[in-house]
Amino acid sequence: MKILRILEKDLPITSPGANAVVDFAGLTTSAVAIVTDAYRDGKPLVGYGFGSIGRWSVGGMLRERFIPRIVAAEPESLRDEAGGIDPFACWNAAMRNEKPGGHGDRAAALGALDMALWDLRAKAEHVPLYRLLADRYRDGQANEEVAVYATGGYYQQGGDYRALKDELKGYIDLGYNEVKIKIGGAPLAEDMKRIEAAIAVLGDGSRLAVDANGRFGLETALAYGRAMSDYGLRWYEEPGDPLDFQLMAVVAEHYDGPLATGENIFSSQDARNLLRYGGMRSERDFVQFDCGLAYGLPDYLRVLDIMRRHGWSPRRLHPHGGHQMSLHLAAGLGLGGNESYPSVFQPLGSFADCSKVENGRIRLPDAPGVGLELKSGLKTWLDNAFRL
Incomplete structure (x- = not known):
């Protein structure tokens, strides 16, 4: 299996009002789609993820740093011994040349990518993610x-x-x-x-x-x-x-x-x-x-x-x-x-x-x-x- 492309979009979220600090009007998050050369039921096998709820989208980081690093990596370096896409190898590739500290929006960008990678991996193994993790x-x-x-x-x-x-x-x-x-x-x-x-x-x-x-x-x-x-x-x-x-x-x-x-x-x-x-x-x-x-x-x-x-x-x-x-x-x-x-x-x-x-x-x-x-x-x- 090979990653063909990784896409990101801002996902608008309906707002509930306000908490003690933040008014959520106009809230967005970053959604990610990882497209592979594998097919299921005649359609490309795709992993989807997003950067959770309550923080703003981080598309710039994804486009300029993390996605290009994965795409530029040798395909073999992103696969495990069985030939499947390895989420840990992809995570390491995305984090290459990142300094320690600075845990803020960068963490949400990796969270969105990682969710899509595990969605992809579980789909490739034909199991719900919770079952894969338990195993x-x-x-x-x-x-x-x-x-x-x-x-x-x-x-x-x-x-x-x-x-x-x-x-x-x-x-x-x-x-x-x-x-x-x-x-x-x-x-x-x-x-x-x-x-x-x-x-x-x-x-x-x-x-x-x-x-x-x-x-x-x-x-x-x-x-x-x-x-x-x-x-x-x-x-x-x-x-x-x-x-x-x-x-x-x-x-x-x-x-x-x-x-x-x-x-x-x-x-x-x-x-x-x-x-x-x-x-x-x-x-x-x-x-x-x-x-x-x-x-x-x-x-x-x-x-x-x-x-x-x-x-x-x-x-x-x-x-x-x-x-x-x-x-x-x-x-x-x-x-x-x-x-x-x-x-x-x-x-x-x-x-x-x-x-x-x-x-x-x-x-x-x-x-x-x-x-x-x-x-x-x-x-x-x-x-x-x-x-x-």
Whole structure:
């Protein structure tokens, strides 16, 4: 098998409103198509990927650096002993001449490429990606179901508590047991009323997580922690800047409930520093590293190794992003669960059209690859954008 060409396009994503820091109007991500000389059912075998959800597209990096390096490599250097395209060899080729550090948008560019490479590899082996990963890394043991929670509760112009309650009721009707809402975009007293409105729908604070999206300084983070201490929340997410490990450590000293962070940690090096210095408690807290934003699977495997060496179970990892790549990682690598965006960030949010949430859990389809084409709206966009 040989790579013939690699294409990239900006993929527009419908916005849900705003969190405490960002208004998502006009949000895009980078989509990638890797076209090979192999055929399936009379069509070229193509791997698709994208740079997750919540960051902006990185087409310039892909066009000017990473794609040309793969295309320029000797084809034999990109294949494994069986003649298949080797995602690790392609990743190494893309990263040639890259300096250490600088983990930002570069990590999302590699995440998009890597997702397409693993989609391609799983399709070539006629298996779903989660099954390929389980066979490689867990002696064939895969999670047949994955726990998923619904993320919503964004700040909407003119929104009120009734609208928030209706939104969360909709998620429960879809089969979710647990949800996450945003905080930090309103005064503390108003956010507490939002939390109380959400708990009134869910019936128990343990079914509700809250996310400050890195908004707070230390004093505000602690004030929110004190105000929320009696709610018994599922977790308090990203109270301060994701790289302010001291802030996280101090919050962990004062907030007894579970904390969560990691969606904006873009490398194994930063993940290691978070676990070293962030005061995170392996028996209580959660991490949310997103493969699509963090260099893809090669570095993600390093993160899992670092977690184990610091005494963390993979079950404490619930990937950010609400997309199918993270879902395959959760099932294939034995992670604790996965985020979901049932009604926002389309056409990427949520999972395959045929996958239904039941009692807060979801089963993956048996289709080869990541299964991006199993979302009808996304398939239409891919077909129109790449015209393969």
